[in-house]
Amino acid sequence: MLTIENLYVSINGTPLLEGINLSIGDGETVILFGPNGSGKTTLLYTIMGIGGYEVTEGRILFNDEDITHIPAYERSRKGIGMSMQRPPSIHGLKTRGLVEMCAGKRTVDVEALAKKVNLESFLDRDINLGFSGGEIKRSEILQLMAQRPKLLLFDEPESGVDVENMALVGNMARELLEGPSEPDAQHTLHDLMHERKTSGLIITHTGHILDYITADRGHVLYSGHLCCADNPKRILDHLKKYGYKECIRCLS
Amino acid sequence: MKVDLSKYEFTGHASEKVDDLTRLDKGEKESMKMAGFDASEKNRSASFVQIDHNHAFCKSYDPGVEILPLGLALKIHEGWGDLKWKLLKPEKDEFTRLAADSTHGGYVIRVKKGAKLTAPIQSCLMMHTNKVGQNVHNIILVEEGAEAHILSGCTTTLADQTAAHIGISEFYVEKNASLTFTMIHNWGENVEVRPRSAGQVETGGIFLSNYVSLKPVKNLQMYPAITLKGAGSIARFNSVIVSTENTFMDVGNRVILDAADTRTEIISHAIASGGHIIARGHIQANCSPAKGHLECQGLLLNNGIIQAIPELDGRMEGVELSHEAAVGKIAKEELEYLMIRGMDEEEASSAIVRGFLNIDIMGLPPELKTEIDKAITESEKSMF
Numbered sequence A: 001m002l003t004i005e006n007l008y009v010s011i012n013g014t015p016l017l018e019g020i021n022l023s024i025g026d027g028e029t030v031i032l033f034g035p036n037g038s039g040k041t042t043l044l045y046t047i048m049g050i051g052g053y054e055v056t057e058g059r060i061l062f063n064d065e066d067i068t069h070i071p072a073y074e075r076s077r078k079g080i081g082m083s084m085q086r087p088p089s090i091h092g093l094k095t096r097g098l099v100e101m102c103a104g105k106r107t108v109d110v111e112a113l114a115k116k117v118n119l120e121s122f123l124d125r126d127i128n129l130g131f132s133g134g135e136i137k138r139s140e141i142l143q144l145m146a147q148r149p150k151l152l153l154f155d156e157p158e159s160g161v162d163v164e165n166m167a168l169v170g171n172m173a174r175e176l177l178e179g180p181s182e183p184d185a186q187h188t189l190h191d192l193m194h195e196r197k198t199s200g201l202i203i204t205h206t207g208h209i210l211d212y213i214t215a216d217r218g219h220v221l222y223s224g225h226l227c228c229a230d231n232p233k234r235i236l237d238h239l240k241k242y243g244y245k246e247c248i249r250c251l252s
Numbered sequence B: 001m002k003v004d005l006s007k008y009e010f011t012g013h014a015s016e017k018v019d020d021l022t023r024l025d026k027g028e029k030e031s032m033k034m035a036g037f038d039a040s041e042k043n044r045s046a047s048f049v050q051i052d053h054n055h056a057f058c059k060s061y062d063p064g065v066e067i068l069p070l071g072l073a074l075k076i077h078e079g080w081g082d083l084k085w086k087l088l089k090p091e092k093d094e095f096t097r098l099a100a101d102s103t104h105g106g107y108v109i110r111v112k113k114g115a116k117l118t119a120p121i122q123s124c125l126m127m128h129t130n131k132v133g134q135n136v137h138n139i140i141l142v143e144e145g146a147e148a149h150i151l152s153g154c155t156t157t158l159a160d161q162t163a164a165h166i167g168i169s170e171f172y173v174e175k176n177a178s179l180t181f182t183m184i185h186n187w188g189e190n191v192e193v194r195p196r197s198a199g200q201v202e203t204g205g206i207f208l209s210n211y212v213s214l215k216p217v218k219n220l221q222m223y224p225a226i227t228l229k230g231a232g233s234i235a236r237f238n239s240v241i242v243s244t245e246n247t248f249m250d251v252g253n254r255v256i257l258d259a260a261d262t263r264t265e266i267i268s269h270a271i272a273s274g275g276h277i278i279a280r281g282h283i284q285a286n287c288s289p290a291k292g293h294l295e296c297q298g299l300l301l302n303n304g305i306i307q308a309i310p311e312l313d314g315r316m317e318g319v320e321l322s323h324e325a326a327v328g329k330i331a332k333e334e335l336e337y338l339m340i341r342g343m344d345e346e347e348a349s350s351a352i353v354r355g356f357l358n359i360d361i362m363g364l365p366p367e368l369k370t371e372i373d374k375a376i377t378e379s380e381k382s383m384f
């Protein structure tokens, strides 16, 4: 699905990412750890094609197609979707309108989707204006549910989310990645098992999201370098015990 | 900016009376509609139409509203002469001078004590003849405890017509009364406009002003002033303006907080798409406690110019005055946010501009809102 080859990224001449290699297969979900300021959001933005970051070397392939230099909306239309850490608010643009736009040419039942994330009463509010941290996360998920990306980039699903809403966010993230979990009128269990799954790249500090989704691999991004490839829960355990200082030894 | 008044014909364009508004010609009806005037008069408490130099139609459908052409109003009601040139003075400038010397009428609207109108009152001041100069003088009196919404549209019949409009308006909002005054300008690129307005609000009164101008205008300058005279009175202003190439607009609102517990909020959203806007605002607080907020959001497109000039003038300890102004192009973060949802740059810009010009807060009748949305779509064509 996604292949990143020897990616170097800088902003205003300052290098932020150095020699990133990362591959995410169809239906695979990868977790990204890393201390504050290590370049995680930068990597997601660069994959998405926003933020004014300059790729100085390397390339990004999406389904074997080089997307390193195409505009963000083309990447989005090809099937990359992103939940932002701090999305802007837009005056006068109603949540409902944006969700409809996310669906592109498809028509979606906005009310029904909003109900799933308890945002029915937010549909007629200006997008993100005065939304709380947890509301922003749910609104991002709502947009992604309408958008239905094939590759889901999720920047810190847990930040600002309370315990109760974490279950909601976690379950919705799983649904985005794995489709509806219970067989229903349209989906037999057999279908569900064989349906091609969405791929994911998820940034987390706490790992709470791992209680809800099945992740295949974890990596650590440390000061612009990608290191470690292991079971995400094991990485989390190590980070809890030793912090990020072992990464320095590992990288040197 | 100077206006050469000698270019315009301020005499000789008396218009015919119109008995049935639906029989106006299509072009007239269309331009009136774009100024918020519905010729079918559905859901209206009263209608007034002025064409060129005199009134063409004037009728009230609600016993709570008295609506009369200026001349007749002053003949019938002796005391009303006192309301004319009370808040504004003829010697203010050459435009008030001219309007005082040769008034072509205008309307007097009186909303009777305690009357709470459910349907809006509509008026349209239209300029029909090429090169016409129109002077009108309007007086609005909302008596104690009354509530009304007035839709006041101004238009030329043809978009490329040459014309000048001078409009004097004096507003009186009495104790505990509430007036929403929505002014829609539908001018053309050869029209020069000088409205001169002032108003006063008494104890517990509310004055809400909406202003929408999306069409070109050669030049327009206005700075209406509202004085909150009575304790607890409120004035709120919302304007949405677009200035395209060759359009110059010098607009703003002035509020004087002249009693305790008064509040005002002045919010303008201005887009200069190749045009030039001076966005002014002035809040003067003479009494405390009093609260005022001034906000100007400006978007620049196609080399437009916006000069925001906010002024706060606190004259008593304990007043709270604030202002907020931002002028610039469409924020890159907002564009990118929509682009990652699949919109190309033009679609994203258009969605942001539509949001920026959103008029939901004005509480307009649905058909007028639809009309304004159409005008926004039209003006977008010149933006991207």
Ligand SMILES: Nc1ncnc2c1ncn2[C@@H]1O[C@H](COP(=O)(O)OP(=O)(O)OP(=O)(O)O)[C@@H](O)[C@H]1O
Pocket: A011, A016, A034, A035, A036, A037, A038, A039, A040, A041, A042, A043, A051
């Ligand atoms: N536009 C920019 N201009 C200047 N510096 C930037 C810019 N964007 C990112 N940086 C810097 O690059 C580094 C990486 O930032 P990034 O946002 O990718 O970190 P992160 O790993 O997501 O951190 P966090 O866990 O705090 O979200 C930081 O030091 C940041 O200040």
Ligand SMILES: [Mg+2]
Pocket: A040, A041, A042, A085, A155
């Ligand atoms: Mg980050």
